[in-house]
Amino acid sequence: MSPFINIFIGIFVVVNVEYGDSLYVFKTKYFDTKLDHFNFVSNATFKLRYLINDTYWSPKSDSPIFFYTGNEGDITLFAQNTGFIWEIAPDFKALIVFAEHRYYGESLPFGNKSRDPEHLGYLSSSQALMDYVELIAELKQTNHDRKHPVIVFGGSYGGMLAAWMRMKYPATVAGAIAASAPIWQFTDMTPCDVYNRVLTSAFSMASRRCSSNIRRSWAAINNVTKTDGGKTWLNNTWKLCKPVTTAENVTALKDYLSDLYSNLAMVNYPYPSTFLADLPAYPVKAFCEHLRYEDLDGEKLLTALFGGVSVYFNYTGKAKCLDYSGAYQQSLDDSLWQYQACTEMVMPMCANGKYDMFEPSEWNLTEFSEKCYKTYKATPQPWLVKNLYGGKHISTASNIIFSNGLLDPWSGGGVLRNVSATAQAIIMPESAHHLDLRSKNPADPISVTTARKFYIYIIHGWISH
CATH class of the missing domain: 3.40.50.1820 (Alpha/Beta hydrolase fold, catalytic domain)
Structure with a gap:
């Protein structure tokens, strides 16, 4: 994440x-x-x-x-x-x-x-x-x-x-x-895993198999990108604008997916909306329609996942490829918010992969602080x-x-x-x-x-x- x-x-x-x-x-x-x-x-x-x-x-x-x-x-x-x-x-x-x-x-x-x-x-x-x-x-x-x-x-x-x-x-x-x-x-004030647990519950409400399949998809992505052939398959199947060729590319793709899931949950409105993306009513439900099957695994799972991801990035059918560089429209510049997150708006986030649908990740204030200082010469003040x-x-x-x-x-x-x-x-x-x-x-x-x-x-x- x-x-x-x-x-x-x-x-x-x-x-x-x-x-x-x-x-x-x-x-x-x-x-x-x-x-x-x-x-x-x-x-x-x-x-x-x-x-x-x-x-x-x-x-x-x-x-x-x-x-x-x-x-x-x-x-x-x-x-x-x-x-x-x-x-x-x-x-x-x-x-x-x-x-x-x-x-x-x-x-x-x-x-x-x-x-x-x-x-x-x-x-x-x-x-x-x-x-x-x-x-x-x-x-x-x-x-x-x-x-x-x-x-x-x-x-x-x-x-x-x-x-x-x-x-x-x-x-x-x-x-x-x-x-x-x-x-x-x-x-x-709030445990670092709460955000991802609530997020996961929104997908589980649409389909428990959906959140379970998302949880298993991280390992599927890791496995398929271990080989050059697997990377080529993913690049072609997911129509990636920038081919995945390095470990950094894989991390960027997974970060994109994490942001996408957050976006879908927040704009899970009962009517069509546009802004972060052109979306149907209850977009989480539309996403999960592609992941409601029990026997999904490996490439079959990732093919189904791409169908769900397409609800977000290509609901209109106009997108030529999947740009995983960011899940937000260009009208939103998040670099300034990142500075605020690096100073006073320090919101700890973590996942355990058991009670949520994400890869396990710990909140590490030291690591976070180092990245903030490297980027902004600023030290977070968590309290x-x-x-x-x-x-x-x-x-x-x-x-x-x-x-x-x-x-x-x-x-x-x-x-x-x-x-x-x-x-x-x-x-x-x-x-x-x-x-x-x-x-x-x-x-x-x-x-x-x-x-x-x-x-x-x-x-x-x-x-x-």
Whole structure:
């Protein structure tokens, strides 16, 4: 498995809307924010992009601000794929704001050099939260006589930011909807094998033989690639864009498969979706249709596995070959998230091959740290998030909804029980990764539609106090 486990693959999946198409309308604006909010001497700034829609806004009343805490990607992707905010804003007469996370999209502190390791030191959750606090203050500046309560929304890492923002800055934020936010997926909070166990269960629900066959496929790949003839067979049968010729190629192919399984589980939605890939409804089930047989082994197993993999990389039939260099579209640059994973977002992952469908792999912080230092000259701080935001000691938190779908592998590191009277956990058994923040769809499961109704009810309560 890759040492960099990418939570970034959880960012929103487009349904019937290609990137660049306009589903929701907004104005693009820029805000001068400090490069370092925690430096009393330096006043250096850069321009942070945000998207705003005031169509429903009633500035002369106490109508709320719905604020999306941007995460690891271009903010327009989130604005076009967080339909829940857009659908409820008219009834609340809310101002809609989507703020971009520093270092992503167009919010580049050092321009084209922002990704250079020597310029990455200002990329952190703490700095991003302060960007949002300052932006909200700017938005409210012209309406000092009005309350304008702020409700923050976020999914995945954005959901983590939403929850932490309410915890850290309650004077700024009235409440938070934190969808699929694995705030406990950190050292000493969640066992490192939980993610892969939950992921495996999603495939086992589709077919127990499916997860069993995936578990056995790793040995089949190892065996077939021991010989030149076997490599040639795999290259031809799997139509690999880059032939497998070395041990490094084999590792890259297996890392691709691991990422692919994660992606399928997270976007296991009840309707077709596009973004990470063109996918059918319930793509895990479609994948597992190819692996539901008991007598699969060797080349027969790998041929069947390629049929399942084709659901992900070639559902439309347009792909000429399988590019195993990455399971993500080019519009998603995960190098910046890898830096965050190498500093504060250290999320231990491991597998034992018995209770999950992966090759056994231990979590080795020393090895991980060495790779991080080699890449970024940065040393991971595994306990920083716990120290900054409280870890599991958050019983004083209030006005937060932690929602999780049990089909989502990140739910294992999420909040699955109430932590206080008003910091509540919402569990959706039939939901994948933050389905509840997406636009409503006739195929949505009852648990998701019920959760959305509860959010509306609870938001009314938050803004009335």
